[in-house]
Amino acid sequence: xxxxxxxxxxxxxxxxxxxxxxxxxxxxxxxxxxxxxxxxxxxxxxxxxxxxxxxxxxxxxxxxxxxxxxxxxxxxxxxxxxxxxxxxxxxxxxxxxxxxxxxxxxxxxxxxxxxxxxxxxxxxxxxxxxxxxxxxxxxxxxxxxxxxxxxxxxxxxxxxxxxxxxxxxxxxxxxxxxxxxxxxxxxxxxxxxxxxxxxxxxxxxx
Amino acid sequence: xxxxxxxxxxxxxxxxxxxxxxxxxxxxxxxxxxxxxxxxxxxxxxxxxxxxxxxxxxxxxxxxxxxxxxxxxxxxxxxxxxxxxxxxxxxxxxxxxxxxxxxxxxxxxxxxxxxxxxxxxxxxxxxxxxxxxxxxxxxxxxxxxxxxxxxxxxxxxxxxxxxxxxxxxxxxxxxxxxxxxxxxxxxxxxxxxxxxxxxxxxxx
Numbered sequence: 377x378x379x380x381x382x383x384x385x386x387x388x389x390x391x392x393x394x395x396x397x398x399x400x401x402x403x404x405x406x407x408x409x410x411x412x413x414x415x416x417x418x419x420x421x422x423x424x425x426x427x428x429x430x431x432x433x434x435x436x437x438x439x440x441x442x443x444x445x446x447x448x449x450x451x452x453x454x455x456x457x458x459x460x461x462x463x464x465x466x467x468x469x470x471x472x473x474x475x476x477x478x479x480x481x482x483x484x485x486x487x488x489x490x491x492x493x494x495x496x497x498x499x500x501x502x503x504x505x506x507x508x509x510x511x512x513x514x515x516x517x518x519x520x521x522x523x524x525x526x527x528x529x530x531x532x533x534x535x536x537x538x539x540x541x542x543x544x545x546x547x548x549x550x551x552x553x554x555x556x557x558x559x560x561x562x563x564x565x566x567x568x569x570x571x572x573x574x575x576x577x578x579x580x581x582x
Numbered sequence: 583x584x585x586x587x588x589x590x591x592x593x594x595x596x597x598x599x600x601x602x603x604x605x606x607x608x609x610x611x612x613x614x615x616x617x618x619x620x621x622x623x624x625x626x627x628x629x630x631x632x633x634x635x636x637x638x639x640x641x642x643x644x645x646x647x648x649x650x651x652x653x654x655x656x657x658x659x660x661x662x663x664x665x666x667x668x669x670x671x672x673x674x675x676x677x678x679x680x681x682x683x684x685x686x687x688x689x690x691x692x693x694x695x696x697x698x699x700x701x702x703x704x705x706x707x708x709x710x711x712x713x714x715x716x717x718x719x720x721x722x723x724x725x726x727x728x729x730x731x732x733x734x735x736x737x738x739x740x741x742x743x744x745x746x747x748x749x750x751x752x753x754x755x756x757x758x759x760x761x762x763x764x765x766x767x768x769x770x771x772x773x774x775x776x777x778x779x780x781x782x783x784x785x786x
Contacts, residue, residue, distance in 0.1 A: 415762060418703025419703075421703070423734070431617075431618040431636075435618075435636050436610060436611070442643060446643055
């Protein structure tokens with residue numbers, strides 16, 4: 377190995393046997409090796425001394441707080457994520473139930489068709505009188521051939537205008553000259569939407 | 583008594599990902615010093631070193647932090663982030679020390695100059711001189727000295743961090759050491775000043 381090879385070798389590698397052998401024979405290269413060794417020793421000493429230099433404690437405190445905050449948020453997100461499918465399933469199960477209830481509940485009666493000019497004023501009422509007594513105290517008269525109502529059956533009542541001739545159907549007397557007149561009547565509808573009873577408003581029962 | 587070996591960085595990282603605070607604290611205590619010192623050497627600013635150290639570990643906490651054990655060690659990954667953050671600080675002007683000077687092709691000072699026997703660098707004076715000399719190195723040389731010589735990061739990790747081949751790390755280190763020796767030599771044996779070179783008389 378010559379001096380040139382020594383310099384190339386020392387740039388690439390740590391001191392190896394070949395370099396050391398050449399340095400043993402060449403004073404200049406031995407000086408290079410010596411300076412390099414001293415520098416390395418100095419760097420090692422400096423590194424050892426610097427080992428004591430660390431980030432201030434407040435950095436760790438801040439980071440641990442950040443870690444805890446992140447974990448808390450992750451747990452919260454996880455809990456939220458647990459509820460999302462649960463709510464989805466609940467909603468999925470609930471929607472058909474709501475639809476079923478909607479379909480099964482008594483239908484709101486359609487407004488009565490106009491039976492005569494200026495005829496209909498329909499209203500759904502919640503407080504429905506007891507229509508079971510055909511000639512009950514509420515003035516309701518059971519319609520002929522209508523099915524009877526069970527005591528707990530839900531009913532609706534609508535107010536309509538009908539021809540006075542309708543009174544004849546339930547056995548009420550109507551003078552011939554007034555047959556075409558319109559009269560107001562409350563009609564009780566069963567849960568199937570069919571009329572069950574009728575009461576003529578402001579009309580004396582005859 | 584059975585002695586269990588300390589957990590590796592990767593094992594701690596897995597536990598950290600599982601939400602274990604103790605793993606994070608252990609990992610931080612193991613690696614913070616080197617990161618802090620690296621940035622301190624490069625920036626010469628304790629405030630910047632503190633900020634960057636904090637940001638490095640905050641980055642590690644992020645879900646998609648990007649650490650891949652197949653691409654290098656966790657230590658190398660942390661140094662890599664620190665280096666990028668440091669460069670960002672330079673761009674923002676928080677580091678007013680010129681980090682970049684000199685070129686790769688600049689002439690390498692001779693490692694040995696006749697009659698330049700280097701004095702002991704392990705005593706107080708020598709260490710201080712060495713510290714000053716490192717601080718004046720151009721960035722590319724300073725970082726390899728700090729990483730490889732002071733923090734004992736291996737060449738492969740350093741190369742991965744700097745995004746260059748291992749051969750480049752070796753050659754930069756060689757050049758950096760030569761520059762250090764040159765600086766130390768000049769510090770102890772200052773070059774003659776201009777006044778010392780002033781002519782005694784004019785011959786023309």
